[in-house]
Amino acid sequence: MPAIFSLLGSGGWIPTARRETTCALLSLPEALFIFDAGTGLSRLLEEKLRPELRAGREIHLFLSHYHLDHVAGLAYLPGILKGRTVCLHPPAAEITGADPVEILGALVRKPFNPTSLADMPVEIKIEPLGEGRHEIAGVEIQARRQIHPDPSAAWRAADLMVFATDTAADEETAAFARGARLLVHEAWIDGKEENDPATEHIAREAYIAHTSARQAAALAAKAEVGQLVLCHLSPLRSDAYHSQMLLAAQESFPATRIMEDGEALEL
Numbered sequence: 001m002p003a004i005f006s007l008l009g010s011g012g013w014i015p016t017a018r019r020e021t022t023c024a025l026l027s028l029p030e031a032l033f034i035f036d037a038g039t040g041l042s043r044l045l046e047e048k049l050r051p052e053l054r055a056g057r058e059i060h061l062f063l064s065h066y067h068l069d070h071v072a073g074l075a076y077l078p079g080i081l082k083g084r085t086v087c088l089h090p091p092a093a094e095i096t097g098a099d100p101v102e103i104l105g106a107l108v109r110k111p112f113n114p115t116s117l118a119d120m121p122v123e124i125k126i127e128p129l130g131e132g133r134h135e136i137a138g139v140e141i142q143a144r145r146q147i148h149p150d151p152s153a154a155w156r157a158a159d160l161m162v163f164a165t166d167t168a169a170d171e172e173t174a175a176f177a178r179g180a181r182l183l184v185h186e187a188w189i190d191g192k193e194e195n196d197p198a199t200e201h202i203a204r205e206a207y208i209a210h211t212s213a214r215q216a217a218a219l220a221a222k223a224e225v226g227q228l229v230l231c232h233l234s235p236l237r238s239d240a241y242h243s244q245m246l247l248a249a250q251e252s253f254p255a256t257r258i259m260e261d262g263e264a265l266e267l
């Protein structure tokens with residue numbers, strides 16, 4: 001099954017000129033799977049990505065959670081996918097503790113947005129998914145609850161990819177991602193901070209909600225995935241810091257990379 005992975009938004013929290021907030025694409029012959037609707041969803045308007053929107057394929061949009069850097073792009077749907085049908089898959093209430101239909105209804109409505117999801121010129125179907133296995137457009141999709149101040153979901157699409165963002169480092173991610181060709185995992189800090197008393201508080205605060213590059217690499221090695229892509233990079237860190245994160249991760253998992261927005265990988 002030819003599959004192309006594209007990272008549309010490689011940043012977390014605040015979009016920058018270089019890195020929009022979280023959005024990833026898995027392009028399959030029969031379906032387009034989008035993971036999170038951060039500001040990176042806007043990159044689908046770019047010339048080189050427009051062919052991804054060709055008619056005749058189902059479009060499924062999976063949400064990790066409702067923090068705004070992961071859902072801001074829902075407001076862009078009429079501009080990007082007018083006339084199409086989009087099947088929205090938020091995590092079920094058993095994962096987040098909150099009713100997904102109620103939350104999405106509250107998030108996208110007047111006066112925050114000119115229309116509600118139901119009134120958009122895009123046909124939106126909401127199909128929440130709980131933990132376990134599901135079949136979506138003929139592909140096995142799995143979800144699991146992660147550790148985040150507002151719990152998030154990790155997603156797995158067959159043996160192709162696992163998308164795990166906005167989560168503290170979680171040993172169970174290794175089992176969930178076992179043998180996948182690609183693990184897309186957040187990395188908010190390097191991780192070296194935890195070994196220095198002067199910076200240890202940075203790690204302690206980050207680890208309540210997020211993972212370090214070193215922790216993500218350890219999970220990738222344990223899961224024996226094919227490749228690791230670090231995502232949800234901090235807008236508060238320099239390019240040099242991100243390069244150092246990458247080197248640190250590659251020490252324990254050499255097949256680690258950081259991608260630019262719009263970059264693609266064949267799986």
Ligand SMILES: [Zn+2]
Pocket residue numbers: 012013067069070166232
């Ligand atoms: Zn985030």
Ligand SMILES: [Zn+2]
Pocket residue numbers: 065067148166
């Ligand atoms: Zn979050």
